[in-house]
Every structure is written in structure tokens, then in C-alpha cells.
Amino acid sequence: MSTPEAFDVTVVGGGSAGVAAALAAARQGARTLLIERQQLLGGMGTNAMVHTFCGLFHPDVSRGPQWLNPGIPSEIGMALMQRSGIHKADLMGRVYVLRHRPADLAQLTAELCAEERHLTVLTATEVTALAPGWTITLGDRTIHSRAVIDTTGEALLARLLGDTHWDLAASARLYRPAYVWSFHGLKDELDEPLRLRTAALIVRAVKAGALPAAALGTTLRASPAKGEVFVSTDLEAGGDRWDPTDSDQRLHLESEGRALAHAVWDFLHSSHPSFGSITPPSLPVHAGVRESARWLGDYVLTADDLIRSRRFDDEAALAGWPLEMRETARGPKFRYFDQPEPAGIPSSCLRSSSLPGMFFAGRCLSCDHEALASVRVMGTCLATGQAAGQMATAFRP
Ligand SMILES: Cc1cc2nc3c(=O)[nH]c(=O)nc-3n(C[C@H](O)[C@H](O)[C@H](O)COP(=O)(O)OP(=O)(O)OC[C@H]3O[C@@H](n4cnc5c(N)ncnc54)[C@H](O)[C@@H]3O)c2cc1C
Structure with a gap:
């Protein structure tokens, strides 16, 4: 020592x-x-x-x-x-x-x-x-x-x-954690109509089974830097079993968040012309824990x-x-x-x-x-x- x-x-x-x-x-x-x-x-x-x-x-x-x-x-x-x-x-x-x-x-x-x-x-x-x-x-x-x-x-x-x-x-009351990631290269401005259209597309994709149910509620927000967009999804994280102080659960949250980010990115990139030239997702160091x-x-x-x-x-x-x-x-x-x-x-x-x-x-x-x-x-x-x-x-x- x-x-x-x-x-x-x-x-x-x-x-x-x-x-x-x-x-x-x-x-x-x-x-x-x-x-x-x-x-x-x-x-x-x-x-x-x-x-x-x-x-x-x-x-x-x-x-x-x-x-x-x-x-x-x-x-x-x-x-x-x-x-x-x-x-x-x-x-x-x-x-x-x-x-x-x-x-x-x-x-x-x-x-x-x-x-x-x-x-x-x-x-x-x-x-x-x-x-x-x-x-x-x-x-x-x-x-x-x-x-x-x-x-x-x-x-x-x-x-x-x-x-x-x-x-x-x-556990059931804890504010839910979320996964936030970003991409660059959006050609059009992320204005309100495009944001709403994209949110509706994601909902339809979940209903059609093309995206996991966890993608519901995914939101997009424009960064102050042109062409950069942040994508956020709140996660249930096991609902009434969620314990943010448990390292195994935190690890599981990370893999769930990463898989979801890639699924949403694949979907946007392949199915919507505005997202055709976006860069692969930039992932966070870790998922966001609210409480x-x-x-x-x-x-x-x-x-x-x-x-x-x-x-x-x-x-x-x-x-x-x-x-x-x-x-x-x-x-x-x-x-x-x-x-x-x-x-x-x-x-x-x-x-x-x-x-x-x-x-x-x-x-x-x-x-x-x-x-x-x-x-x-x-x-x-x-x-x-x-x-x-x-x-x-x-x-x-
Ligand atoms: C998904 C999500 C979205 C949010 N949206 C918003 C928003 O839009 N606007 C807003 O203002 N707030 C938002 N918040 C809330 C806000 O981000 C956090 O509540 C705020 O950052 C908390 O600040 P803090 O400094 O208390 O803790 P943190 O930002 O969590 O910082 C705590 C630091 O302590 C470090 N640490 C922990 N343990 C140790 C240790 N043993 N040794 C050394 N270091 C350690 C951690 O690495 C971390 O860097 C959001 C939170 C989440 C998760």
C-alpha cells in the first residue's frame, strides 16, 4: 500500500x-x-x-x-x-x-x-x-x-x-433506463414532419414484426451539428425485476440496447430514402440509467x-x-x-x-x-x- x-x-x-x-x-x-x-x-x-x-x-x-x-x-x-x-x-x-x-x-x-x-x-x-x-x-x-x-x-x-x-x-417504479445512439449523414433536415413520419414507420415495422417490440417509442432528435441525429429508446429492463445496482442486469441492458440500435439502424437505412446514406450507428459508452x-x-x-x-x-x-x-x-x-x-x-x-x-x-x-x-x-x-x-x-x- x-x-x-x-x-x-x-x-x-x-x-x-x-x-x-x-x-x-x-x-x-x-x-x-x-x-x-x-x-x-x-x-x-x-x-x-x-x-x-x-x-x-x-x-x-x-x-x-x-x-x-x-x-x-x-x-x-x-x-x-x-x-x-x-x-x-x-x-x-x-x-x-x-x-x-x-x-x-x-x-x-x-x-x-x-x-x-x-x-x-x-x-x-x-x-x-x-x-x-x-x-x-x-x-x-x-x-x-x-x-x-x-x-x-x-x-x-x-x-x-x-x-x-x-x-x-x-423496481417497478424506477424511471426506465434508455439507450441513446447517433448517426451522421442525414440528407434532409430532421424537421417535425420527418420526425413524425419516421416514428410512425417504426411503429408499423414493430406491428409487422420487422422490428422488436422494444423499438416502440423510439424518438429521433437533431443534434446541433448538421446531419447528425440522436436516436433514443426507453427500455422496460425487466420491469418489476429491474435493479440498476446489479452488474449482471446492467450488462444485459447494454446488449439489449446495442442489438436494438443495430436493428433500428438497419431498418431505417434499408427502408427509407432519407436514411439511405447515413453512417453506421455510433454507440454510447454505456446505456442511460435514469434512477x-x-x-x-x-x-x-x-x-x-x-x-x-x-x-x-x-x-x-x-x-x-x-x-x-x-x-x-x-x-x-x-x-x-x-x-x-x-x-x-x-x-x-x-x-x-x-x-x-x-x-x-x-x-x-x-x-x-x-x-x-x-x-x-x-x-x-x-x-x-x-x-x-x-x-x-x-x-x-
Ligand atoms: C436516457 C436518459 C435521458 C435523459 N435525458 C435528459 C435530458 O434530456 N436532459 C437532462 O438534463 N437530463 C436528462 N437525463 C438525466 C441526466 O442525464 C442525469 O440525471 C444526470 O446526468 C445526472 O448527473 P449526475 O452528475 O448526478 O450523474 P451522472 O451523469 O450519472 O454521473 C455520475 C458519474 O459518476 C461516475 N461513477 C459512478 N460510480 C463511480 C465510482 N465507483 N468511481 C468513480 N466514478 C464513479 C460515473 O461513471 C458517472 O460519470 C437523462 C438521463 C437518461 C439516462
């Missing part, structure tokens, strides 16, 4: 929340370590090809797109717009969203982290053990850290500590808090995305806030007073299953990550 290395703040998980947490801590002068098990930073927004940032804008769309959380969320949003040549967010029904290219997010997050002299980034590195105090094990390396932030999206650090500090919804284990902190944010736009004295961030429930693979059910006003996320959702020096943010913050349908979106994850980074920096044992 090598000599332990010391950091003020260690962030485990380099997705939206983790990158924001690490940048916030390092910018305040904390000696910060960011650990990510994949090669690229960006989490689902890079490795699972999630290609639209939600939760970045104020829910009152009558004001036009207004950044909701200052600091790193709007900084990253603006930088992504600049990189992809987008001048304005897209209004989709009652919400604004920002389309991005996963490769741009990977590059931007890597560059932002490289600029911070107090920040060390370890990619392709997995945390496997944790002891209170805090000592983190990475293979044969040991890290001592005054404060730790769990941004793994699956409350991994809580689960390493035992059964007390986390919760997981019943896994969540921390149980000092406060558990509820759907009611969000729907009523409740505000808190110890507010850490603002949420503005509606509750986007995806408990089946048949598409989302939206529940909007009663008023087009943001809701507060208190700092007590990002810590537990029984574990001093432990913080959590992003998809695994302390909220109930329904509230997660809103706060899991990447814009909100950037905001809670930023807040956790600031809280961890201020922490003194």
Missing part, C-alpha cells in the same frame, strides 16, 4: 454534478480531487449520449430563456452554446432546453478542469472502498480527504457505508415542495424542471409546478449531520422518487453540484 495522499475535498463521480462540485471547490482554493471511473468526464451527458440540457432556465417561459442558477450552470450552458453555434435555447412546449453534442461536453468539462491549478482529475479510476474520516481506496492508492462529495448518481458512497443512509424505489439509489440526508425533498415552488432559508440551488415521470418505457408523464416559479433545494438535501464532512449532489441527492423526476436533469445537477462543492470547501471537522 502506498503512502496516503491528502486532499481538502474529494469528489467521486465526474458527471454534471461532480464536475460542478470539483470546479466550485477548486475555485475557492480547496485542494480538490475528482475521481471518475470512465475515460471521459460529463457522466450521462457524455457517456450515455444524453444530448439536451434541461433545468438550466427559469420555468416562466414568458420571460424568454433566463438562466436559473448563476455561476457554473450558466457558465457551462453559455460555453456549450458557443461551441455548438446555438444562439438561443429551444422552446419545447412549456420549457426551454439546450441541445448539445456529448463530445463538446466531454471536451469542455476536461478543459475547465485542466484550467484549475488546485484540481487533480483521475479518470478511468474507480472508488471501491470508503472509511469514515474520510479514507478512500482506489486500487492500491489511499486518499485522505477532509470532505467527500458523492456525485456517482447511485449513492455509491452511502452503499459502501452500509444500509442506513440510502433509499431505492421499488438508482438516492442519499437520505437531513431533509428529503418532496414532489409537493417542487409543485408548490416552496422556498427554504438554507437554499442551495433552484429547480425549475417539471416532474418528468418515466416509470414505463411508453414515454414521459409531465407534472408542472402550480406556478411558473422555481422551487428551492435546501442545503440539508446535500448533507447528513450524522456523517460530518460527507456531501452529495446531482441525481443521488436526498429527495423522494417523485421529486427526482425533476431534480435529476443536468442543469439542476450542475447547480446542486456547485453548492455541494462550496459546502465541502467550507467544512471544518
Whole structure:
């Protein structure tokens, strides 16, 4: 075993929340370590090809797109717009969203982290053990850290500590995972009529037995890059047996997603003239998992808090995305806030007073299953990550 290395703040998980947490801590002068098990930073927004940032804008769309959380969320949003040549967010029904290219997010997050002299980034590195105090094990390396932030999206650090500090919804209710992939070379613009015609073609192909039933609900969305298209399919993933913390089930999900992507690609390429010259599918590093284990902190944010736009004295961030429930693979059910006003996320959702020096943010913050349908979106994850980074920096044992 090598000599332990010391950091003020260690962030485990380099997705939206983790990158924001690490940048916030390092910018305040904390000696910060960011650990990510994949090669690229960006989490689902890079490795699972999630290609639209939600939760970045104020829910009152009558004001036009207004950044909701200052600091790193709007900084990253603006930088992504600049990189992809987008001048304005897209209004989709009652919400604004920002389309991005996963490769741009990977590059931007890597560059932002490289600029911070107090920040060390370890990619392709997995945390496997944790002891209170805090000592983190990475293979044969040991890290001592005054404060730790769990941004793994699956409350991994809580689960390493035992059964007390986390919760997981019943399998049948967990928001369904999905497989997202892309192709280039679409000759025509992917406008609404072509999108709808293609969706109808896929439905007919499923009914005729030319595509598996899992392809129902496949949607296409244009990338900010001309000719590039993202294709997404929600998967039932075993329904009431789905367990996102089970590695065998995750492996099965990957092979199901890959097979489906190839089947849909073959079908589009061979049966629709607009898709005759598209490139073979670019597959994600892994399938997208929407919901896994969540921390149980000092406060558990509820759907009611969000729907009523409740505000808190110890507010850490603002949420503005509606509750986007995806408990089946048949598409989302939206529940909007009663008023087009943001809701507060208190700092007590990002810590537990029984574990001093432990913080959590992003998809695994302390909220109930329904509230997660809103706060899991990447814009909100950037905001809670930023807040956790600031809280961890201020922490003194
Ligand atoms: C299919 C799908 C579609 C979605 N659509 C949208 C959308 O349109 N807009 C939107 O805003 N949001 C969307 N979301 C939600 C959003 O992508 C996620 O909720 C969000 O990315 C969560 O961010 P995070 O940083 O909390 O976690 P993640 O992005 O999951 O990042 C967690 C990181 O932790 C790392 N990690 C895990 N365990 C370890 C370990 N032991 N050691 C080191 N690193 C570890 C992981 O590799 C990962 O990079 C979608 C999600 C899915 C799955």
C-alpha cells in the first residue's frame, strides 16, 4: 500500500454534478480531487449520449430563456452554446432546453478542469472502498480527504457505508433506463414532419414484426451539428425485476440496447430514402440509467415542495424542471409546478449531520422518487453540484 495522499475535498463521480462540485471547490482554493471511473468526464451527458440540457432556465417561459442558477450552470450552458453555434435555447412546449453534442461536453468539462491549478482529475479510476474520516481506496492508492462529495448518481458512497443512509424505489417504479445512439449523414433536415413520419414507420415495422417490440417509442432528435441525429429508446429492463445496482442486469441492458440500435439502424437505412446514406450507428459508452439509489440526508425533498415552488432559508440551488415521470418505457408523464416559479433545494438535501464532512449532489441527492423526476436533469445537477462543492470547501471537522 502506498503512502496516503491528502486532499481538502474529494469528489467521486465526474458527471454534471461532480464536475460542478470539483470546479466550485477548486475555485475557492480547496485542494480538490475528482475521481471518475470512465475515460471521459460529463457522466450521462457524455457517456450515455444524453444530448439536451434541461433545468438550466427559469420555468416562466414568458420571460424568454433566463438562466436559473448563476455561476457554473450558466457558465457551462453559455460555453456549450458557443461551441455548438446555438444562439438561443429551444422552446419545447412549456420549457426551454439546450441541445448539445456529448463530445463538446466531454471536451469542455476536461478543459475547465485542466484550467484549475488546485484540481487533480483521475479518470478511468474507480472508488471501491470508503472509511469514515474520510479514507478512500482506489486500487492500491489511499486518499485522505477532509470532505467527500458523492456525485456517482447511485449513492455509491452511502452503499459502501452500509444500509442506513440510502433509499431505492421499488423496481417497478424506477424511471426506465434508455439507450441513446447517433448517426451522421442525414440528407434532409430532421424537421417535425420527418420526425413524425419516421416514428410512425417504426411503429408499423414493430406491428409487422420487422422490428422488436422494444423499438416502440423510439424518438429521433437533431443534434446541433448538421446531419447528425440522436436516436433514443426507453427500455422496460425487466420491469418489476429491474435493479440498476446489479452488474449482471446492467450488462444485459447494454446488449439489449446495442442489438436494438443495430436493428433500428438497419431498418431505417434499408427502408427509407432519407436514411439511405447515413453512417453506421455510433454507440454510447454505456446505456442511460435514469434512477438508482438516492442519499437520505437531513431533509428529503418532496414532489409537493417542487409543485408548490416552496422556498427554504438554507437554499442551495433552484429547480425549475417539471416532474418528468418515466416509470414505463411508453414515454414521459409531465407534472408542472402550480406556478411558473422555481422551487428551492435546501442545503440539508446535500448533507447528513450524522456523517460530518460527507456531501452529495446531482441525481443521488436526498429527495423522494417523485421529486427526482425533476431534480435529476443536468442543469439542476450542475447547480446542486456547485453548492455541494462550496459546502465541502467550507467544512471544518
Ligand atoms: C436516457 C436518459 C435521458 C435523459 N435525458 C435528459 C435530458 O434530456 N436532459 C437532462 O438534463 N437530463 C436528462 N437525463 C438525466 C441526466 O442525464 C442525469 O440525471 C444526470 O446526468 C445526472 O448527473 P449526475 O452528475 O448526478 O450523474 P451522472 O451523469 O450519472 O454521473 C455520475 C458519474 O459518476 C461516475 N461513477 C459512478 N460510480 C463511480 C465510482 N465507483 N468511481 C468513480 N466514478 C464513479 C460515473 O461513471 C458517472 O460519470 C437523462 C438521463 C437518461 C439516462
